[in-house]
Amino acid sequence: MDAPCGWSSAAAVAEEEDLRRGPWTVEEDVVLTGYVAAQGEGRWNELARAAGLRRTGKSCRLRWLNYLRPDVRRGDFTPQEQLLILELHFRWGNRWSKIAQHLPGRTDNEIKNYWRTRVQKHAKQLGCDVNSRQFKDVMRHLWMPRLVERIQAAAAADAAAATAPTSSSEHVAPPSAAHDQLVVVGRGDMCHSPDQSTMTSSTAGSSSTSTTSTSVPYGEQLPSSTNHHLLMTSVTAAAPDWSSDQCGSASAGISNDMFEGSWSELLARAYDDDGADSSLLPDFQMSKIGDNWWSLEDIWSQQPY
DNA sequence: AAGGAAGACAACCGCGGTCAC
DNA sequence: CGTGACCGCGGTTGTCTTCCT
The missing domain is CATH 1.10.10.60 (Homeodomain-like)
Incomplete structure (x- = not known):
């Protein structure tokens, strides 16, 4: 036909x-x-x-x-949006239209393309399946914490820019609409059950993730009954103690691909860092990770360390 | 500078669900 | 109840752009 x-x-x-x-x-x-x-x-x-x-x-x-459609947003995904996509994909899998409902102005097609071109690529480079427990652990304990830090850093920089007697009149872009969306979608569980369709909210309560105290800028916006805080804490619990100012200035100028960087360095730092519970990370053999990875200088663009 | 490879994105396809007739 | 049209979703593919050699 x-x-x-x-x-x-x-x-x-x-x-x-x-x-x-x-x-x-x-x-x-x-x-x-x-x-x-x-x-x-x-x-x-x-x-x-x-x-x-x-x-x-x-x-x-x-x-x-x-x-x-006039309300279609185009351009790079913000760190907030990336975090949302990861979290919602944990919960719902490839339910792109459902995920898109929580990202105003983003289409399911765009999110799907993002997932396939960015996220799956990195899973491939780590030598594991994008749906594997191993890859999800890396996302949860390594990348998502970094995203959270970047969001925090951007918010802090924005606040500083707003209060400072500015010599520069450049307006720093405020956190995007997705900023607020973190609140909206923060309910529900965040587990990595392979069977997204059978997830139940009860899993949130039984999360084994430690709820290390952490300051979350968005916290005050959250209904305490939501599990959003759980998300943020679970995400940050295993975060290495990276200083937030590494993220450079505010929203503007931040690389919008959280996955940029060298895997070997990223993982090595996570394993070495005393503040991070590296036992939560899968055991990657560094030797397997070749040298042809991105430079970390791309991700923490202003202040490589 | 040119050609190939890889990445990113737009668009199509097939399938299943819904609804009117 | 069966059928066909329509709609929406997820997967796949084609094309354009960018990067690399």
């Missing part, structure tokens, strides 16, 4: 339905946007016909939801 493959078969398809495929043109975008603005979303097949778009309703819907 479908054309054999690829956009090159568009001509074959065109003889049947005169349907276009492939990238959308500006003109098509304008037409679609106009029709949705006038008639609202839904009834995509009808809309496509009425608008004279030689596209399937399906294609129109996808274009609108993933690209043309």
Whole structure:
């Protein structure tokens, strides 16, 4: 039924339905946007016909939801958003649309792409499956704590910038909308059961993670009944004592890929650090991790250490 | 500077669920 | 109740861009 493959078969398809495929043109975008603005979303097949778009309703819907919708946010994921994605993926697995509901302006497609291009890549480089316990432990006890620290550092820097008699008039971008979202999604468990569909909230209470006291800037925003604090504490409990100022200045200028850096260095630091419970980390053989890794200077851009 | 490899992103496909008829 | 149209989701693929040699 479908054309054999690829956009090159568009001509074959065109003889049947005169349907276009492939990238959308500006003109098509304008037409679609106009029709949705006038008639609202839904009834995509009808809309496509009425608008004279030689596209399937399906294609129109996808274009609108993933690209043309006015509230679609584009650009790099903030550390807050990355933390959310990790945490929600722990809970729900590949339920991209569900995860996207908690990241305003982000589409499931974008989150899915992020996961596949960034997260899975790093699992691969560590030589383990992205769904493996080993990889999840690294995320939970190493990367997520670092994300939290970066968020804290950014918030602190923002606050400092707001109070300081500034000589620079440059406005530092405030924490994004996702900042608040941390509160919203902080409920529920954060376990790493491989079976996301069967997770129960009771697992949160039985979390074995120690609840080391830690100051969390977002804490005051949280309903104490949520498990958000649990998330933050569980995330930070095993965090090595990295000074937060390593994160450089506020939101601006922060590398938005928490996974950047050298695995060998990152892991070595975690294992060596007295403040961190390295027993929580999987036992990676450093020798297995080659030299062709990113430079840590990329991640803690301003102050490599 | 050129070509290949890898990464990032946009778009398509198939499947299952829902709903109207 | 069966059927078909439509919608939404998750997986996959194609294309463009960037990086590296």
